[in-house]
Amino acid sequence: MADFRLDDFLPWQLAELADRVSRGLSGLYRDKFRISVAEWRVVAHLSQAEKVSVREIHARVRMGKWQVSRAAQRLESRGYIRKRTGRTDRRLVELSLTPKGRAMVNEIIPLALEYEKELLARVSGKREAKDLIRSLLRSMEASN
Amino acid sequence: MADFRLDDFLPWQLAELADRVSRGLSGLYRDKFRISVAEWRVVAHLSQAEKVSVREIHARVRMGKWQVSRAAQRLESRGYIRKRTGRTDRRLVELSLTPKGRAMVNEIIPLALEYEKELLARVSGKREAKDLIRSLLRSMEASN
DNA sequence: TGCATATCGTTGCAATTGCAACGAAGTCAA
DNA sequence: TTGACTTCGTTGCAATTGCAACGATATGCA
Numbered sequence: 010m011a012d013f014r015l016d017d018f019l020p021w022q023l024a025e026l027a028d029r030v031s032r033g034l035s036g037l038y039r040d041k042f043r044i045s046v047a048e049w050r051v052v053a054h055l056s057q058a059e060k061v062s063v064r065e066i067h068a069r070v071r072m073g074k075w076q077v078s079r080a081a082q083r084l085e086s087r088g089y090i091r092k093r094t095g096r097t098d099r100r101l102v103e104l105s106l107t108p109k110g111r112a113m114v115n116e117i118i119p120l121a122l123e124y125e126k127e128l129l130a131r132v133s134g135k136r137e138a139k140d141l142i143r144s145l146l147r148s149m150e151a152s153n
Numbered sequence: 154m155a156d157f158r159l160d161d162f163l164p165w166q167l168a169e170l171a172d173r174v175s176r177g178l179s180g181l182y183r184d185k186f187r188i189s190v191a192e193w194r195v196v197a198h199l200s201q202a203e204k205v206s207v208r209e210i211h212a213r214v215r216m217g218k219w220q221v222s223r224a225a226q227r228l229e230s231r232g233y234i235r236k237r238t239g240r241t242d243r244r245l246v247e248l249s250l251t252p253k254g255r256a257m258v259n260e261i262i263p264l265a266l267e268y269e270k271e272l273l274a275r276v277s278g279k280r281e282a283k284d285l286i287r288s289l290l291r292s293m294e295a296s297n
Numbered sequence: 298t299g300c301a302t303a304t305c306g307t308t309g310c311a312a313t314t315g316c317a318a319c320g321a322a323g324t325c326a327a
Numbered sequence: 328t329t330g331a332c333t334t335c336g337t338t339g340c341a342a343t344t345g346c347a348a349c350g351a352t353a354t355g356c357a
Contacts, residue, residue: 013262015197015214019269020174022286025215027171029293030164045343053159063306070159071169073345078307100305100352118157125163131292138285141276142166148275149173189313207336217315222337244322244335 030128037120042113044089047072047080049117052089052106056114060103062095089113174272181264186257188233191216191224193261196233196250200258204247206239233257 015021035046044052050070055061063081067074081104084090089110095101106114129135159165179190188196194214199205207225211218225248228234233254239245250258273279 013197013200013266015194015201018197018265019272019283019286020171020178020265021194021214022290023167023171023174026286026290026293027164027167029290030167033293034164050159050165053157053162056157057159064304067306070165074306075308075345079344082307095305098305098353102306121162121164122157128163128289132285132288134285137281138289139163139166141278141282141285142163142170144276145272145282146166146170146173148272149170149177208334211336218336219315219338223314226337239335242323242335246336 034121034124037124038113038117042117043087044084044113045080047076048084048089051077051080051084051104052110052114053118053121055090055104055106055110056118060105062101062103064101066104084110178265178268181268182261186261187231188228188257189224191220192228192233195221195224195228195248196254196258197262197265199234199248199250199254200262204249206245206247208245210248228254 031046035049038044038049050072051066054066054070063074063077066072066077070077072080081090081092081102085092088107091105091107093103093105095103129138132138175190179193182188182193194216195210198210198214207218207221210216210221214221216224225234225236225246229236232251235249235251237247237249239247273282276282
């Protein structure tokens with residue numbers, strides 16, 4: 010009995026690690042741009058494609074629809090993104106970066122990539138590390 | 154520009170993985186015992202030692218003091234733990250499992266260990282996996 | 298065409314969370 | 328012993344979050 014150490018338990022370690030990494034990363038853009046993690050994820054995803062619907066971000070980034078919606082509201086009010094009703098399907102809301110938003114993303118992304126690089130530099134076998142995480146993540150896909 | 158895929162970005166992958174693992178794990182005890190993740194962490198830590206103060210859990214498990222405090226309240230009201238004022242230092246609150254709480258922990262822990270085992274079975278190199286996570290976690294310790 | 302059903306995004310509301318402030322208790326030095 | 332300072336745990340309150348329901352739009356079948 011009681012041969013259980015929480016701090017040696019993988020689920021706890023993962024939660025703790027993810028939390029610290031997330032906080033560390035958000036420190037890179039929080040002060041300067043005053044955006045939250047949810048907002049960062051939205052603009053980061055927007056950097057990949059021109060026009061993206063709320064629905065697509067919800068599906069891809071696994072954020073709640075309402076979370077995307079509210080993040081988009083704040084981002085629009087700050088002038089980082091633009092919201093427009095879809096042309097073919099008028100239920101959709103197309104999100105796209107404004108020049109200001111594009112500038113912000115272009116500033117944050119190098120910092121984010123550098124952060125990831127430093128993170129991986131702390132462990133031996135960087136490629137194995139990313140592969141491992143990806144592998145674990147994939148194996149959890151079913152449990153949606 | 155825009156050569157950035159959020160779903161290939163390690164911090165996001167970690168956050169996503171941790172979230173899924175946490176949800177999967179909590180499914181093991183949520184329905185049966187109606188306890189939250191925070192409450193599970195408290196009783197799990199209590200399983201290691203007889204009497205533990207709120208302060209110690211706060212420091213070890215990295216939960217906010219108030220979070221521990223509220224979790225302890227709920228756990229006590231359900232009869233899983235007992236709260237008593239410290240003898241030498243009367244500011245401290247000593248938490249300890251009741252027999253009912255002990256029984257619950259003894260039921261959950263094997264399930265939790267099995268869950269961890271299945272998780273690791275999904276990747277090659279189980280030991281390397283745990284070592285990698287631990288290594289990353291340790292390297293983040295400074296950024297408290 | 299018309300009606301039932303599904304989907305998209307938003308919002309109201311309740312539950313949860315985090316912070317800061319608080320009272321209680323302890324420590325230390327004058 | 329007293330008084331300033333620290334630490335512990337709790338709580339009030341505001342911000343955030345998640346869910347469910349909603350209006351608007353689209354789709355599919357009779």
